[in-house]
Amino acid sequence: MKVSSVLRVSFQALLRHKLRSTLTVLGVVIGVAAVIAMVSLGQGAEKSLNDLIVQSGVNVVFVSPFLTTRGGVRGWGGAQVTTLVEEDATAIGRECPSVVAVSPLVRTVAQVISGNANWSTSIEGVGEKYGEIRSWTVAQGDFFPARDIRRAAKVCVLGKTVAESLFGRANPVGETIRIKNVPFQVVGVLAEKGQGTYGENRDDVVLAPFTTIQKKLLGITHLHRVFVAARGPDQVEHASREITDLLVQRHRIRPGQENDFSVGTMAEMVSTARTQTETMGLLLLAIASVSLLVGGIGIMNIMYVSVTERTREIGIRMAVGARGRDVLGQFLIEAVVLSLSGGVLGIALGVGASLLIPRLLRWPATISPEAVLVSFLFSGAVGIFFGFYPARRASRLDPIEALRYE
Amino acid sequence: MTPPVIRVEDLVKVYQGGGLRVTALRHVTLSIEPGEFVAVMGPSGSGKSTFLNVLGCLDRPTSGLYELDGVPVSTLSRDELARLRNDRLGFVFQGFNLLARTPAVENVELPLVYTAVPGRERRARALEALGRVGLSDRTRHLPHQLSGGQQQRVAIARALVNRPSLLLADEPTGNLDTRNGLEIMALLQRLNRETGLTIVLVTHEPDLATFAGREVVFRDGRVVHDVQRPAGDAVAQVERLPPPVREEEAA
Numbered sequence: 032m033k034v035s036s037v038l039r040v041s042f043q044a045l046l047r048h049k050l051r052s053t054l055t056v057l058g059v060v061i062g063v064a065a066v067i068a069m070v071s072l073g074q075g076a077e078k079s080l081n082d083l084i085v086q087s088g089v090n091v092v093f094v095s096p097f098l099t100t101r102g103g104v105r106g107w108g109g110a111q112v113t114t115l116v117e118e119d120a121t122a123i124g125r126e127c128p129s130v131v132a133v134s135p136l137v138r139t140v141a142q143v144i145s146g147n148a149n150w151s152t153s154i155e156g157v158g159e160k161y162g163e164i165r166s167w168t169v170a171q172g173d174f175f176p177a178r179d180i181r182r183a184a185k186v187c188v189l190g191k192t193v194a195e196s197l198f199g200r201a202n203p204v205g206e207t208i209r210i211k212n213v214p215f216q217v218v219g220v221l222a223e224k225g226q227g228t229y230g231e232n233r234d235d236v237v238l239a240p241f242t243t244i245q246k247k248l249l250g251i252t253h254l255h256r257v258f259v260a261a262r263g264p265d266q267v268e269h270a271s272r273e274i275t276d277l278l279v280q281r282h283r284i285r286p287g288q289e290n291d292f293s294v295g296t297m298a299e300m301v302s303t304a305r306t307q308t309e310t311m312g313l314l315l316l317a318i319a320s321v322s323l324l325v326g327g328i329g330i331m332n333i334m335y336v337s338v339t340e341r342t343r344e345i346g347i348r349m350a351v352g353a354r355g356r357d358v359l360g361q362f363l364i365e366a367v368v369l370s371l372s373g374g375v376l377g378i379a380l381g382v383g384a385s386l387l388i389p390r391l392l393r394w395p396a397t398i399s400p401e402a403v404l405v406s407f408l409f410s411g412a413v414g415i416f417f418g419f420y421p422a423r424r425a426s427r428l429d430p431i432e433a434l435r436y437e
Numbered sequence: 438m439t440p441p442v443i444r445v446e447d448l449v450k451v452y453q454g455g456g457l458r459v460t461a462l463r464h465v466t467l468s469i470e471p472g473e474f475v476a477v478m479g480p481s482g483s484g485k486s487t488f489l490n491v492l493g494c495l496d497r498p499t500s501g502l503y504e505l506d507g508v509p510v511s512t513l514s515r516d517e518l519a520r521l522r523n524d525r526l527g528f529v530f531q532g533f534n535l536l537a538r539t540p541a542v543e544n545v546e547l548p549l550v551y552t553a554v555p556g557r558e559r560r561a562r563a564l565e566a567l568g569r570v571g572l573s574d575r576t577r578h579l580p581h582q583l584s585g586g587q588q589q590r591v592a593i594a595r596a597l598v599n600r601p602s603l604l605l606a607d608e609p610t611g612n613l614d615t616r617n618g619l620e621i622m623a624l625l626q627r628l629n630r631e632t633g634l635t636i637v638l639v640t641h642e643p644d645l646a647t648f649a650g651r652e653v654v655f656r657d658g659r660v661v662h663d664v665q666r667p668a669g670d671a672v673a674q675v676e677r678l679p680p681p682v683r684e685e686e687a688a
Contacts, residue, residue: 036550036556043538047538343534344536346534347534347535347536347547348547348551349495349519349522350493350495350522350528350534351522351523351528351547351548351551351595351599352519352520352522352523352524352548352551352552352599353519353551354515354516354519354520354551355515355516355519356516357551430495431490431495431496434495434530434534
């Protein structure tokens, strides 16, 4: 019996029971959709984690002035902990051999005004090495030098978004902006960095000397962070150990007492995020497997029903010369057509979800052609596996019994 | 000399199941020559259906010899029997046994689907077979859109499409009224006379058996009666019936 005619017969049989066929393949649809969504999200997360490492600099180590549980990353709070100070940053640069550059950081959010234009943005007070540590470059003008830090100069470097919001296309270098009524001279504009890992705009920032921000805007003497660049990616571990030892000593922390700071690396943040992504992936994989199993059993059940309903048809086909393997093939192909239709629907749903999730949840997703192909083939395999026993039962019917079946 | 279409010798069929032993055929010996039209008669349980199933290669005898066109059948596998049903045999059943929701022409094509005959030729042969049973104008109709007599003619066309050496008909008029039954008999008689098709017809209506040239009667699994005699003319009998109600209205 020709494959084309078997296919036609299969499609007719399935279309005859549209609702039944649809409900039957629902399990496969959900399973395949889950697999595709899972792989897309997993790959998206992997990609953005890799981006994060590259964006943030592989050498970066940061010191935060608060207590953390291991591996956890807290927000920018830490207002009560005021023990991290400029002298700590200087000491790190002076005494830790694995460290090449250090920059303090203080941070606030404020409105920035230029003429009639105003823009609310994040203000980061940093040291002169900050751009170097985080691999941020200046597109126009220059980064402020160490001298400006020492004398708390009222200068700033604008992120691209801020520059465009305040000055449009005009060159802002040399202009003056006001932050909380304090005038700052613009000395440079950062090169565009685009979206960050979690969809945040990394160009929406103003950089100024940390001394200026401490004195003029915040009235504090402590730091929110110290950013450190290690000598190389393989020196990151060394550097964080040296920094920890140094600060334990400087802050006079006794054995058994908790540190009032924590030293983190990008690699740690990334591995935490990766673990979360993997857990999520495993969860989706479990859903997908259960769903495909249930879908397969559904197909098996409906194929048994179909074989019973069509016993007489099978008898007729056998009487006119269909061999066991012709009947086996027919029902097997029918099961595969059924499960593949489910697979195709599932792929459509999964791809749809993978396109929608990044928009709705700001989660990155990358649609993987391999995942689409594999789930298509897998849904076909589900049809073969679960369709085999019903098809074999059909092929072993006794034609005389089958013809007599009412 | 061509061999007989059917030669059975000492055929025995025993059914065994649930501790019960039923002997359906007891040492049947019989030959049917090409071109014969044989009516097989007998009360229910006489073994005539079993005999037909064995002739139709749907069932295998417990012992004894069965040759179809000179080919010994008793020892063939399931697949080989299927092949034989496909090339050498045509079946017509009491209940028509057409595939529902499948147009007449596709029902007729069904045996050819299991052969190497290409699609275009299958369709041509199916249309030709429908022409021979007088249904050229009903090829796209579905079974439920046809009257009983027309459905049985589609079934006959299906039985003819693979050009069989033997047509087996199991009470083909059992579900039809007198006129349609007679018309089916007339069609079978015409096919037998014009093309030399060998027909074995199972019936328990003695009137219908008179249209066959040979009558074989079974009782208790044995042939108790086997006579050849001139057959009645079914066409003439159809003509003697009162004028028909139009089939479209009846259906």
